[in-house]
Amino acid sequence: MTGSATASVTLPADDQxxxxxxxxxxxxxxxxxxxxxxxxxxxxxxxxxxMTVCEIDLRPGxxxxxxMVTPDGTEVAFHGEYREVAPGERIVQTEIYDPFPDAAAVDxxxxxxxxxxxxxxxxVQHRLKxxxxxxxxxxxEDGLQDALDLLEGVxxxxx
Amino acid sequence: xxxVARAATTxxxxxxxxxxxxxxxxxxxxxxxxxxxxxxSELGLAQPQVSxxxxxxxxxxxxxxRDEGRMRVYRLNGAALRPIHDWVKDFERTWSxxxxxxxxxxxxxxxxxxxxx
Numbered sequence: 001m002t003g004s005a006t007a008s009v010t011l012p013a014d015d016q017x018x019x020x021x022x023x024x025x026x027x028x029x030x031x032x033x034x035x036x037x038x039x040x041x042x043x044x045x046x047x048x049x050x051m052t053v054c055e056i057d058l059r060p061g062x063x064x065x066x067x068m069v070t071p072d073g074t075e076v077a078f079h080g081e082y083r084e085v086a087p088g089e090r091i092v093q094t095e096i097y098d099p100f101p102d103a104a105a106v107d108x109x110x111x112x113x114x115x116x117x118x119x120x121x122x123x124v125q126h127r128l129k130x131x132x133x134x135x136x137x138x139x140x141e142d143g144l145q146d147a148l149d150l151l152e153g154v155x156x157x158x159x
Numbered sequence: 160x161x162x163v164a165r166a167a168t169t170x171x172x173x174x175x176x177x178x179x180x181x182x183x184x185x186x187x188x189x190x191x192x193x194x195x196x197x198x199x200s201e202l203g204l205a206q207p208q209v210s211x212x213x214x215x216x217x218x219x220x221x222x223x224x225r226d227e228g229r230m231r232v233y234r235l236n237g238a239a240l241r242p243i244h245d246w247v248k249d250f251e252r253t254w255s256x257x258x259x260x261x262x263x264x265x266x267x268x269x270x271x272x273x274x275x276x
Contacts, residue, residue, distance in 0.1 A: 007251060007254050007255045007258055009247060009250060009251040009254070011247070017247070017250060019250075019251075019254050021254075021258050023258075023261070023262065023265055024262070024265070025265035025266075025268070025269055029265055029268045029269065029272075030261075030265065032268065033261055033264050033265055033268065034261075039264055039268075042260065042263075042264045043257055043258075043260035043261040043263070043264050044257060044260075045257075045260070046253050046254075046256040046257040046260060047256055047259075047260060048253075048256070122254075
């Protein structure tokens with residue numbers, strides 16, 4: 001094991017969530033692990049079940065579909081469509097959680113070469129946008145990060 | 160993975176705290192309960208504005224109010240905000256665990272490449 005740092009999660013805007021993680025492997029390998037079904041099946045389940053479906057048609061307009069079944073039989077299914085594919089560098093895709101078909105998020109994935117290591121940045125543009133629009137005059141351009149920092153403390157006090 | 164499902168139940172609280180002044184109010188209340196007048200002076204806003212923000216925060220349960228004599232005293236209700244925190248933390252946890260699995264996949268791939276050399 002490489003013992004890489006944990007993922008950093010931030011909220012750049014109230015409708016966005018960003019994850020950044022570095023991997024101790026070259027960019028081509030990280031991209032392969034992210035886009036080849038046989039490899040994705042080995043990690044996307046996060047240790048919480050088994051991937052029963054992993055379909056990847058990696059080209060603009062191509063679709064993807066992941067299904068995981070947890071030990072208690074719950075099926076967790078996501079699907080979407082690729083909008084942009086720059087091999088080894090960048091993927092833009094839609095992401096829909098099956099129970100909420102109207103709520104598509106758009107994920108932008110960047111794979112950055114750090115001299116043999118790789119930084120992956122995943123920006124999820126969430127469906128909270130419709131809620132943000134209602135608030136556009138109220139100056140929430142600060143995003144939710146401050147609130148998250150605040151809540152960190154609040155939640156700890158609740159334990 | 161459940162994060163998307165959870166978002167639906169937390170959008171009200173998300174809305175309420177998306178406004179910087181309301182976050183400021185929560186920040187003050189995080190240090191202890193306060194009568195409205197204190198909030199007015201700490202924030203440097205007119206009372207009607209503060210009251211308006213407090214009303215929004217009350218509607219989503221982010222703050223509670225009690226009457227003390229003629230004063231209205233507000234306090235933070237962290238439990239109402241917890242879903243937001245949990246939502247983000249759940250997302251973070253899921254992806255951290257995925258990435259740990261991915262580290263192992265990458266180790267295997269590198270090993271294969273080295274073996275081929």
